[in-house]
Amino acid sequence: MRPDELTALGQQLRADAVRVSDRAGSGHPTSSMSAADIAAVLLAHHLRYDFDRPDHPANDRLVLSKGHASPLLYALYRAAGAVDEDELLTYRTLGSRLEGHPTPRLPWVDVATGSLGQGLPVAVGMALAGQRLDRLPYRVYVLSGDSEMAEGSVWEAVEHAAYEHLDNLTLVVDVNRLGQRGPTRHGHDLDAYARRLHAFGWHVVEVDGHDVEALDTAFAEARSTTGRPTAILARTRKGRGAEAAEDREGLHGKPLKDAEAVVAELGGVRHARVAVQAPPDGEPPAPAPGSVPPGSVAGLPRYEVGDTVATRTAYGHALEAVGSALGRVVALDAEVGDSTRTGFFAKAHPDRYVECYIAEQQMVAAAVGLAARGYVPYASTFAAFLTRAHDFVRMAAVSRAGVNLVGSHAGVAIGPDGPSQMGLEDLAMLRAVHGSTVLYPCDANQTARLVAAMAGLDGIRYLRTTRGDLPVLYGADEEFPVGGSKVLRRHDDDRVTLVAAGATVHEALKAADLLEREGVPVRVVDLYSVKPVDADTLREAAAQTGCLLTVEDHHPEGGIGDAVAEVFADGGPAPRTVRLAVRSMPGSATPEEQLHEAGIDADAIAAAVRLMVERVIA
């Protein structure tokens, strides 16, 4: 396109943003307008994308990190012929694919955005996939706001991208100097951003973001830069093109007044259609998944009943085996691979191991980006430190991403390291994620089977592992369907059902033995699938024993006690229940002392059962 055509295209995008926000009565026209020339130049001259084949492996990727500027993205889709005028006008209405912030309900959106500072981190995962794994020539473009450069996650990603020499990655920062409530920290000081990005090893181009020729040159420079990612810092004006709005405070996230006049000021509604460049043909397709179906047991480690093995260790070996069976499996860790045991995978499959160093947000973001490119990521760190990436996990669910998260060092059972290292909130966090799966094995064979099963599930799947050695309870051929449970003790006259998972299964078994000797038979359920939960077995246990006691190495809120309670929130009669959980603030102690202090060891379970039984009799 000629420069004047590019400029006209920018005006078209602006006018579209103004009118759809006006029609919706909400939205972010001014944030769209600042970036419209950037979008026009990218779409017309640089993006290589087949909108009819969003799954084309060589398509470039475009991530709108400033997701509130969704009107701009949808206007771009209209200009590309992917969205028609009628659909454009459904923006922000019930049932529309054109949501307030982009989600993968639209086939050209790989990942949801709208929580700022996430676009670049996720894009690093996509760029890693292209450069290091797929070896495909696609480029990854991120259009980001300037306010979101304050997010630490951006700097984790900046560091990671430079470290991995991702020259297929281009970040464009729309420096419009105005945030939600006023000027940003650095305003129009492009050099402030440039100094920082330079220091981290990026190539940086500063440009007038409304000069289409300068933008064109900047994108070309990014494409020809090798060995490092490029940031294009574009000086822009929020609300550009509408005199009453341009560079003015107080207009964030609001439709413009007198939208019709603004559209006229922008040159009216235009209908230019851009012939977007096709991705290169004849490129090798992405490698197919391994021939062994997910969940298959081929190569999984096998443990002898009675041996003692930490579930984290079984995880490490199982992950190595799953990695051998499935070529699309990638492991990520936040520099604790010695502890999480992803080190085994790293040694066996170094080409598919991504060391994220201590940057949990970047680790989860990279996993989401890899998942968007068809990989099966397993991202691991201490369960406690996964809280660091909570917002990324939440957004991964909105992205409909298939991601495996594995948290080690669960609960007080870790012993002397103390509360900072104990995952005591992770079940609550992961259960509350939409569509998640939460698994919590108590032995090595169970762990191995669940690690394999995870690969084939949808959404966010979480596995919780334990630091210390635990006895192997199950044979290596036992199966553990997701959504199931195991009844480990059962008598016709059980008085109470103990519901446990992970470390507390072993305490429950000890308590059951103790109680049986006292003439109080109890049932023991190993609730390894915390979400979805085995409602049938729990209902049967409730019907037959009348009393359920849950015991978990986790705070009382949102974990196993809650998972069991939810089963009975169906309006039917509910059993008596007691929750044993970690209610005090732990300090340092041995694992056994910790379980005792927290009141979740065999003695505490037995004592609670005695009370329940007395109470029912009374």
Added chain:
Amino acid sequence: MRPDELTALGQQLRADAVRVSDRAGSGHPTSSMSAADIAAVLLAHHLRYDFDRPDHPANDRLVLSKGHASPLLYALYRAAGAVDEDELLTYRTLGSRLEGHPTPRLPWVDVATGSLGQGLPVAVGMALAGQRLDRLPYRVYVLSGDSEMAEGSVWEAVEHAAYEHLDNLTLVVDVNRLGQRGPTRHGHDLDAYARRLHAFGWHVVEVDGHDVEALDTAFAEARSTTGRPTAILARTRKGRGAEAAEDREGLHGKPLKDAEAVVAELGGVRHARVAVQAPPDGEPPAPAPGSVPPGSVAGLPRYEVGDTVATRTAYGHALEAVGSALGRVVALDAEVGDSTRTGFFAKAHPDRYVECYIAEQQMVAAAVGLAARGYVPYASTFAAFLTRAHDFVRMAAVSRAGVNLVGSHAGVAIGPDGPSQMGLEDLAMLRAVHGSTVLYPCDANQTARLVAAMAGLDGIRYLRTTRGDLPVLYGADEEFPVGGSKVLRRHDDDRVTLVAAGATVHEALKAADLLEREGVPVRVVDLYSVKPVDADTLREAAAQTGCLLTVEDHHPEGGIGDAVAEVFADGGPAPRTVRLAVRSMPGSATPEEQLHEAGIDADAIAAAVRLMVERVIA
């Protein structure tokens, strides 16, 4: 001290670290040894601290961000005479104050550490208090590891500290080049860190971290640098002083072999006692809290019953009033003050408003730092984006910090912006924090009272606010004790109890009216205090109506349904329950459509009640 004495002091600290870890059978001697000379020089020549008066307002602060090096800190306390030999040897044992990672069980520890990348962000809050609020001459020292420089939270803090010109802040990075599982990203490339810190506006000194004279000079340089914070990058060797361990991989987090010989190699057990410099006397004490006790209503906004006001707006006005009444109240926001309504406070009390830009981790960390200096912080952003700071909230509880968090834009009720902006996991996240308080008001007067009450509570207190206008239900003089609830509809023959909070209270009232017209009287409980929860009222309702229906604008896990279920996890008979919550992935729609689609509006409540009633009859 002479250089040789400083060196000997460093050896003393090393030997102590080696022997306590050996005795405990766990711990991090090698990570302590790398930083021992830094600690020696700091303690002997630069720190001004009265160990007998840890509450002295002019004491310098020392934050051990690399909390796993706790043996070094405890050795330092022994050298300062604060901890004796007997206590030192209790390291990591049950009941000891000397936990695996430092916590405020020790009076000289202001904040817990052990989740890496948190020390500097929290220290920024402390330094802000000293420089901008207290105007006290104390300095804040942070001793950090090199691995943790990968955390984005560190760069949020680096940015914030430079922006606020915190020249009372000194960061020492112990660049020992080895992380948990091997070399760090930048190894011994001190320049890599220096370039980055320079670019963000810091003064940087590179130094041999085992040269006590060079360290001494560096600390002096930091103290004399004005207008910007200083980072001392210290090149060190992990395991320094033990030939078998020094600069070797595979020795992270493990006691050293043959500890006795290592102690001998380090010159044996020493007992040097350092005369630590006192803080300057005669300094003005920190300002006293305002004369109005927390929870007082003086100056709180008052609303007329029947008016419609968003609870976020009431929050903003109430916060402004609480700020007027209490001089120690500080408000922080992550650049969304227009939306959270902290803008009102910012305008009224600009000196006590901290703009954190879009950096939620830094916002919560600064709040924790301010709380450690006796301030009463209120940190606000969208409820959804508080997930960004989950690890900081978790650690704030370990720090026993008193922090108010306020999350706006709760739930699907926000309308068209879509799921990225909706807080749907925040109740689960905040309830699972140890010792937390979770409040969720449904009207403006209730909000105002709760905002005032929060100031006087311990621990993490969370207030959830709503975007849209809601009718005022309560008079301005109504009281809302934390741990209470309000029964809004009550009949002798209630068939079901509706338990709601926030937006769904209004839906429950509509449903109750609808059902009453159908001859089905129902009770309505406004559960504004989600944690602690009003067990008495819920038990009474259960006893009288037999059926409870919870309805919440939140995912089904960990929120109000769970809070109610926990009440009945006492082993007693439990009522029938049904949970209405957001089970689908929302898109864009109007607030009313969203509540309807999620099945949490009046129609859905009424339909569920009809089913419950039928079922009970059947």
